[in-house]
Amino acid sequence: MNKQKFIDKFIRAFFILIFLKILGLIAQLFHQSFWSVLGTLGIFIIVAVIILLVMVSLKDKERGDKGLGKRGGSGGSFYLENSxxxxxxxxxxxxAEKYVSEGDYKKAAKVYMNLLQDNYRAAKTLENGGLYNEAAVIYLKKLNNKSDAAICYEKAKQYRKAIDLYKELEQKEKVGDLYKEMNDVKNAHIYYQMVADDFVGNNQMVKASLIYRKKMESPDEAQKVLLKGWEENKDAFNCLNNYFANIFDVKQLENQIQVLYKDTPTDKKIMYLEAMKYEFKKDPKLQSVARNIAYQIISEKVETHSEIVNELKHFNPDDQVILKDISRYKTGRNKMFRN
Known part of the structure; x- marks a missing residue:
């Protein structure tokens, strides 16, 4: 088939399609509103005109190229079809870009979906235009994208639909957030508890404490899970540090520092010493208790961990003499071992 015949046949077939489409639009009048059908007709007319203009342009170009001879019918026809x-x-x-620039996102989406066969761009166009429900339907039914559909339903404040999808996706914290948004505190806490339990099961005690404190507004439960992490050696240092950070009354904090130290096993005392560095800097009122505990740990561990004497400078930042004492101690110890 040469190029001219291909174009002529395409134009004839296109006119048949136009006729069938018009019949289809007339049939739609029986079950759709007049204005909806009119809008679809408008898009169809524009598209039909565009295609005809392209065909006429190609036909004129073909006539102008007739004198140049043939280079192979099959290859030329393939090139013409692609072009x-x-x-x-x-x-x-x-x-589609014209409709977007005019703010007519629905028409732009129809072009992407029906003419360009690009469902994702159709959904994204509707989402960008604030048509979240319509976008969610395309994400869900055309793309099977539950995550983006849930986000769109959330933006549309269709929380029930979003919750159903987030449950399927097992995003428990998000489910809790949306229940909370709906003032359904009971169900929100059920899902937050699931999240906290999952974190505890994975030894992520600090994250579990944040769920209790920030999402469930249960500071006491948050402290319990941090204390559990410290005692059971599950991310122990961070649990201890956060436990102290959550006590805002200085007197109460001073008391807790001493109480916990009494029950601290020997193998965790160096870790406790590290925590005391933070508490020493936190408030001048805590410096005395932090320094005393530090001295106790250093004196207990110095025989087996001689380098621990360097920690003294953290608790005496303005004392230049102690730096010399540390230096003399290390020098004397080194001489002892050499002898």
Missing amino acids: LFDRIRSKYEEL
Whole structure:
């Protein structure tokens, strides 16, 4: 089939399609509103005109190229078909962009979905235009994308639909957040508790404490889980540090520092010493208790961990003499071992 015959046949087939489409639109009047059908007709007319213009342009170009001779019928026809569809696609792209620039996101989405066969861009266009429910339907039914559909339903404040999808996706914290948004505290806490339990099961005690404190507004439960982490050696240092950080009354904090130290096993005392560095800097009122505990730990551990004497400078930052004492101690110890 040569190029001219291909174009002529395409134009004849296109006119048949136009006729069938018009019959279809007339039939739609029986079960859709007049204005909805009119809008669809408007888009169809624009698209039809674009395609005809492209075909006429190609036909004129073909007539002008007749004197140049043939280079192979099959290859030329294939090139012509590709060129034709590329041009039509380009026009569709321009039409969609025109609708977006005019703020008519629904028409733009129809072009992407029906003419360009690009459901994702159709959904994204609707989402960008604030048509979240419509976008969610495409994400869900055309793309099976539950995550983006849930986000759109959430933006549309269709919380029930979003919750159903987040449950399927097992995003428990998000489910809790949306129940909380709906003032359904009971169900919110059920899902937050699941999240906290999952964190505890994975030894992520600090994250579990944040769920209790920030989401469930249960500071006491948050402290319990941090204390559990410290005692059971599950991210122990961070649990201890956060436990102290959550006590805002200085007197109470001073008391807790001493109480916990009494029950601290020998193998965790160096870790406790590290925590005392933070508490020493936190408030001048805590410096005395932090320094005393530090001295006790250093004196207990110095025989087996001689380098621990360096920690003294953290609890005496303005004492230049202690630096010399540390230096003399290390020098004397080194001489002892050499001898």
